[in-house]
Amino acid sequence: MVPGTQRGKRIDELAESGSDGSAGISLAASAWRRLRRSPTFLLGAGIIAAFVLLALVSPLLAQHDPALRLLEDQVSRADNSIPEPQGDFPLGGDQYGRPLLSRLLLGSQQTLLVALTATVLGLGGGLTLGILAGAFGGWVDTVVMRVVDVLLSVPSLLLAVSIGALFQQQSRFTVIIAVATVQIPIFGRLLRGTMLAQRASDHVLAARALGVKQRSVVFRHMLPNALGPVVVQATLMLAVAIIDAAALSFLGLGAADTSTPEWGQMLGSAQNFFDTHPHLAFWPAGCIIVVALGFTLVGESLRDALDPKKRR
Amino acid sequence: MLRYTVRRLGQLVIVAVVLSILLFGWLRALPGGPVSALLGERATEESRAQLVEQLGLNQPLHVQYWKFVQRAVTGDFGVSTGVQPGTPAMEVFLQRMPATLELSVLALLLAVVVGVPLGYFAGRRQGGWLDNLSITWSLIGVAVPVFFLAFLLKYVFAIELGALPASGRQEVSIDATHATGFYVLDGMLTGEWDAAWNAFLHLLLPAAALSTIPFAVIFRITRASVLDVLEEDFVRTARSKGLGARVIRGRHVLRNAMLPVVTTIGLQTGALLSGAVLTEQVFNITGIGQALSLGFQRQDYAVLQVVILATAMVYVLVNLVVDLTYAAIDPRLRER
Numbered sequence A: 001m002v003p004g005t006q007r008g009k010r011i012d013e014l015a016e017s018g019s020d021g022s023a024g025i026s027l028a029a030s031a032w033r034r035l036r037r038s039p040t041f042l043l044g045a046g047i048i049a050a051f052v053l054l055a056l057v058s059p060l061l062a063q064h065d066p067a068l069r070l071l072e073d074q075v076s077r078a079d080n081s082i083p084e085p086q087g088d089f090p091l092g093g094d095q096y097g098r099p100l101l102s103r104l105l106l107g108s109q110q111t112l113l114v115a116l117t118a119t120v121l122g123l124g125g126g127l128t129l130g131i132l133a134g135a136f137g138g139w140v141d142t143v144v145m146r147v148v149d150v151l152l153s154v155p156s157l158l159l160a161v162s163i164g165a166l167f168q169q170q171s172r173f174t175v176i177i178a179v180a181t182v183q184i185p186i187f188g189r190l191l192r193g194t195m196l197a198q199r200a201s202d203h204v205l206a207a208r209a210l211g212v213k214q215r216s217v218v219f220r221h222m223l224p225n226a227l228g229p230v231v232v233q234a235t236l237m238l239a240v241a242i243i244d245a246a247a248l249s250f251l252g253l254g255a256a257d258t259s260t261p262e263w264g265q266m267l268g269s270a271q272n273f274f275d276t277h278p279h280l281a282f283w284p285a286g287c288i289i290v291v292a293l294g295f296t297l298v299g300e301s302l303r304d305a306l307d308p309k310k311r312r
Numbered sequence B: 001m002l003r004y005t006v007r008r009l010g011q012l013v014i015v016a017v018v019l020s021i022l023l024f025g026w027l028r029a030l031p032g033g034p035v036s037a038l039l040g041e042r043a044t045e046e047s048r049a050q051l052v053e054q055l056g057l058n059q060p061l062h063v064q065y066w067k068f069v070q071r072a073v074t075g076d077f078g079v080s081t082g083v084q085p086g087t088p089a090m091e092v093f094l095q096r097m098p099a100t101l102e103l104s105v106l107a108l109l110l111a112v113v114v115g116v117p118l119g120y121f122a123g124r125r126q127g128g129w130l131d132n133l134s135i136t137w138s139l140i141g142v143a144v145p146v147f148f149l150a151f152l153l154k155y156v157f158a159i160e161l162g163a164l165p166a167s168g169r170q171e172v173s174i175d176a177t178h179a180t181g182f183y184v185l186d187g188m189l190t191g192e193w194d195a196a197w198n199a200f201l202h203l204l205l206p207a208a209a210l211s212t213i214p215f216a217v218i219f220r221i222t223r224a225s226v227l228d229v230l231e232e233d234f235v236r237t238a239r240s241k242g243l244g245a246r247v248i249r250g251r252h253v254l255r256n257a258m259l260p261v262v263t264t265i266g267l268q269t270g271a272l273l274s275g276a277v278l279t280e281q282v283f284n285i286t287g288i289g290q291a292l293s294l295g296f297q298r299q300d301y302a303v304l305q306v307v308i309l310a311t312a313m314v315y316v317l318v319n320l321v322v323d324l325t326y327a328a329i330d331p332r333l334r335e336r
Helices: A004-017 A027-035 A039-061 A100-136 A138-153 A156-165 A172-199 A202-209 A214-250 A263-269 A279-306 B002-029 B033-039 B045-055 B061-073 B089-124 B129-143 B146-160 B183-190 B193-230 B233-240 B245-283 B288-297 B301-329
Strands: none
Touching (some): A004 A172, A039 A279, A100 A138, A100 A172, A100 A214, A100 A263, A100 A279, A138 B301, A156 A172, A156 A214, A156 B245, A156 B301, A172 A214, A202 A214, A214 B129, A214 B146, A214 B245, A263 A279, B002 B061, B089 B183, B089 B193, B089 B245, B129 B193, B146 B245, B183 B193, B193 B245
16 A cells, blocks of 8 residues: 555545445434434534524624724734724724624635635545546556545645645635645545445446446446545535635735635734734634534534444 | 565655656746746846756756656755755755654654543543543544644743743753754753753643644544454453453553554654644744745745655655554555
């Protein structure tokens, strides 16, 4: 096994976990039965629901335009002061005198957008690679997997930074691309594993024997059955994407335009004020931690629920 | 064993080749092309022409790639333009490597020392209070951005309490001899114990921040592995033949449960390097991670390419060593 594949071992284990459908009740049904009673899942799902709801209704909740420097007159470079909490501004202002609470509320939208788009793109890329490798096997498989292994052996943040470096101007779009690129090899490896397991399974063999077309075998017989582990990984990746986006911002790779708020960017740009005004970092960091925890909890409980070893 | 070793080394070469092709392509895809990327924007026409000649940019692509490989093998990646202007990129990397290595090793040590026993005891009493508490801790640890945790630790322990140093690798006032570049080791080798102790204190906070994610992973793998092994037939056999609980735990459970854990420790190299980029920035440690973030901000692609290539190779090598050690211990693993 190639060293890069080492990290893939865990991915492979996950890939195999969804491929058991022996007992009388379907895996999905038994998984759901256990999830409904799992406090971990319920807590995580509650957090995610609240987060998505917040993103949807935040324009109604936010009282001020997040881009306007409404409290600019209270910002002073000389004594390093920023606006205190006051009447209409419960959390005060940020380092540019913009309303912190409104930025925090509306920040949920961009954070959700970054996490979702990056994960969807990563999943799409991984899906393409995984289907290519897993469905055709042979030299296509070898070439694709060697590249995937090498990408997995570059530390993830380094990979993200190298992708970010390819763009002339940093924007939210480049952050999304960088974060998505890190996810592609992970999803690719996972899908290949599940597809290979499917290829050897009896129902796919039966479909082939009946003369079902190759494309139809891949998309209608193999892919739907390979999705369980992918859903688990995607949920976990949503948390990773939010944290990675924050890390990129921290390294100066975030979007250059700060008028539309995003939690990772708010946290990254608060670094210079940490000693004097730590609350600028605490608020976005708290939001990120809670939301990332929500996605992680749901992902982990899904993983447990889909594990055939733990079926009862 | 020999055949296995040769095969694994062969695969290592393949990884190196694929990586060099990707890196070669990356350098050519950078905004402004490789010449501006490597020389910076203020370079003279003369040095530009010289670099074009050196990289073979006026020749076909495969010649360019071959020249790239030739230079890479001899460690020539060009001269740093932003991180330490004028110094060869390879030298920048070598100078900074000890700091990162020191930090990563201590972080990994913390993660193992805390994670393995905790995972073992949590697994033995599944569902107990220790189990629940450590699972919660590991889940939260993964959700907290590393650099935020680093700031938090620095704020509480260095700024508010003043218990530990807030930045750097060693007190500037200490006149220590630096033979190897590993400050703690240097102090121990030369007998300057106060210097070694000071360097160690500087490492504590960043290492604690850096260890959270490896800790979470190591803890969970240990726990899962202990749970698996406890259900194995050989444990039941050992029990039924009347072996004492302590012997079963020590010789049968712990020893077998450690196998996947050691592999996982090797896999943490990548996470450590990613985390080091962030922690070094927070604590102002002049290591590879800081070179990377500086290299990006100042567009020093000569340094960036060394860092990318070297860290990936370190990751691959560490895991190769782990696998070979394993195959030496456990013959079953040589077959695949």
